[in-house]
Amino acid sequence: MEYDDFLDESYEPTEDNLVCAFRLVPGAGLSAADAAARVASESSNGTWAALSPDSDVRRYSATAFDISGVGEHGFDVRVAYPLELFEEGSLPQILSCIAGNILGMKAVETIRLLDCAWPEALVQSFPGPQFGSGVRSELLDAADRPPLATVPKPKVGLSTAEHAQVGYEAWVGGVDLLKDDENLTDQSFNPFEQRVVESLEARDRAEDETGERKEYLINITAETDEMVRRAEFVADHGGSFVMVDIVTAGWSALQTVRRRTEDLGVAIHAHRAMHAAFDRLPQHGVSMRCLAQFARLAGVDHIHTGTAGLGKLENEDTAGINAWLRSDLYGLNDVLPVASGGLHPGIVDQLLDALGPDIMVQAGGGIHGHPDGTEAGARALRASVEAYRDGESLQSRAKSVPELETALDAWGTEGPR
Numbered sequence: 001m002e003y004d005d006f007l008d009e010s011y012e013p014t015e016d017n018l019v020c021a022f023r024l025v026p027g028a029g030l031s032a033a034d035a036a037a038r039v040a041s042e043s044s045n046g047t048w049a050a051l052s053p054d055s056d057v058r059r060y061s062a063t064a065f066d067i068s069g070v071g072e073h074g075f076d077v078r079v080a081y082p083l084e085l086f087e088e089g090s091l092p093q094i095l096s097c098i099a100g101n102i103l104g105m106k107a108v109e110t111i112r113l114l115d116c117a118w119p120e121a122l123v124q125s126f127p128g129p130q131f132g133s134g135v136r137s138e139l140l141d142a143a144d145r146p147p148l149a150t151v152p153k154p155k156v157g158l159s160t161a162e163h164a165q166v167g168y169e170a171w172v173g174g175v176d177l178l179k180d181d182e183n184l185t186d187q188s189f190n191p192f193e194q195r196v197v198e199s200l201e202a203r204d205r206a207e208d209e210t211g212e213r214k215e216y217l218i219n220i221t222a223e224t225d226e227m228v229r230r231a232e233f234v235a236d237h238g239g240s241f242v243m244v245d246i247v248t249a250g251w252s253a254l255q256t257v258r259r260r261t262e263d264l265g266v267a268i269h270a271h272r273a274m275h276a277a278f279d280r281l282p283q284h285g286v287s288m289r290c291l292a293q294f295a296r297l298a299g300v301d302h303i304h305t306g307t308a309g310l311g312k313l314e315n316e317d318t319a320g321i322n323a324w325l326r327s328d329l330y331g332l333n334d335v336l337p338v339a340s341g342g343l344h345p346g347i348v349d350q351l352l353d354a355l356g357p358d359i360m361v362q363a364g365g366g367i368h369g370h371p372d373g374t375e376a377g378a379r380a381l382r383a384s385v386e387a388y389r390d391g392e393s394l395q396s397r398a399k400s401v402p403e404l405e406t407a408l409d410a411w412g413t414e415g416p417r
Contacts (some may be wrong), residue, residue, distance in 0.1 A: 022036075024075055150368070157182060161198065349393070
């Protein structure tokens with residue numbers, strides 16, 4: 001087979017094809033068609049040397065098609081992959097094809113996996129989320145508003161007692177979920193099992209006082225078997241959520257955790273730490289849109305997707321990613337997007353205008369940095385979200401909620417840098 005065997009610009013994908021959209025800049029001396037053919041070849045069953053196979057393996061080859069120029073950023077190319085190329089239910093194998101060697105080929109100066117169109121048969125080989133956005137009413141009392149979450153600050157260094165106390169104050173102030181951050185797991189200053197026990201005891205007190213269900217997104221990230229053990233420990237102590245750093249832990253580990261949480265009735269909160277290693281450079285790597293797709297197939301219930309440029313992190317297509325996470329995908333449950341990173345009460349209305357109310361809102365410094373402390377910061381955030389739900393301006397609601405007024409005076413209506 002020659003490289004030309006992997007290119008057919010008139011090709012029409014079938015319903016069983018996995019179709020991937022790439023943006024590429026060809027390597028030196030190559031045309032867009034040359035580079036596209038090499039991408040299809042390397043990601044399926046081609047090689048650099050011409051082959052004359054005895055068997056009919058051509059039917060398992062990928063086909064590059066639909067090449068169009070996008071100016072200085074290169075060319076958009078779509079590649080169709082036969083369903084038979086993939087091991088059903090195996091994210092690692094699929095990604096080794098569509099986002100594997102091709103990212104390092106000399107045939108492309110840069111290449112970025114932008115989007116995937118998934119065939120039904122492949123989608124249905126994955127479990128998808130156990131709860132999805134249903135956590136708002138099934139596990140929390142937030143059916144009529146965005147659920148609210150917070151990470152204690154500083155995110156590492158607090159003792160277990162300090163961590164649990166911050167959680168208690170945030171819960172009593174109106175937050176639904178306490179959350180570990182990506183780098184808090186099982187350190188000597190705040191051991192995992194002790195933190196689970198003491199934090200859930202504080203949660204129970206907060207529930208008794210507020211009459212609302214409260215929960216804790218507990219970071220179980222570790223070696224795979226240890227993650228499963230930690231998930232079981234959380235469930236045994238009355239927790240309903242676990243958190244996984246899905247990129248650093250790996251897709252296989254996530255799939256294993258998802259299988260066990262099905263039996264435990266525990267939801268998975270996905271932190272995306274390390275995602276920028278793949279998606280920050282706009283011309284190369286794997287888009288956050290695709291990372292979110294992989295996470296939905298594997299079965300997370302929430303995932304961080306950004307703040308539409310309003311917080312402290314780089315802007316990205318947050319609204320488009322969120323829409324895909326909510327879209328129908330052959331009956332798979334949806335995923336609740338999480339907005340986090342530099343949020344505070346003064347920009348909640350702008351955030352919800354940009355992304356809609358079907359998200360989780362997470363604030364760290366925007367709660368704990370409140371001049372009157374964590375509980376006041378939580379009350380301010382809750383008031384800002386409820387004002388938006390009720391169609392009332394933040395300034396108007398602040399007249400009856402002094403904690404919100406203080407937050408607006410302290411931080412105004414712009415995000416941090």
